[in-house]
Amino acid sequence: MKRLCGLIAVAAFVAVGCNKAPESAAPAAAAFTPTPHGTLLQVMRGIPFPASNIIFDIQSNDPGKPPAEKKGDTSGNATQQYGAIAAYAGWNAVENAAVAIQETANLIMIPGRKCGNGQPVPNDQEDFKKWASELASVAGEVQKFAAAKTYNEDTALDLSGKLSDACLNCHMKYRETPKQPDDRCMVGAAPAAAK
């Protein structure tokens, strides 16, 4: 049923769907504090993993070229089917993925989040902050490249490499720890810190 709702939304191109009753009068503005809702592991798997794969694809695919899909092809998941709409496809998909990664840098800095093993996310550490900031900055470069909508394979390879390094720098210290997964996110767990 959820899938059907997605398809209806595609067909009618409306942002709301599924016959939800309209919200009643807006409640009075309340103070809002950004709050973590999942572990770092879930955030990583849910946001930068799929977003970075969209970006890594540009190494071998020009996002400006029309997809090879057949007309009327209804296979693929709901996200893939949204690819028929320009705002979700091609260069826009790459740009949106680059934004998702920049926003990931914000999300992983929210205080109070835990890693999958229950350790606090080490976002009070200077190196973690630096790597989060570098992640946002490289993804910002990808966003500019995508916004220009001009394919250049060398730039695509270069940006993909820089993005992969931005992930790796932090992973080498806080993810690729010796006693998986118990010592992930622990300061001093990794034998050698990345640059």
Ligand code: HEC
């Ligand atoms: C500032 C640090 C940092 C950056 C930058 C970072 N990660 Fe992570 N990532 C982590 C940590 C720490 C973990 C382990 C989380 C846990 O176990 O809770 C992790 C875990 C992951 C996992 C889950 C691995 C598993 O065990 O299943 C994926 C996937 C992932 N990261 C993808 C990425 C990608 C892709 C990027 C870059 C686009 C990235 N991360 C950038 C810190 C980072």
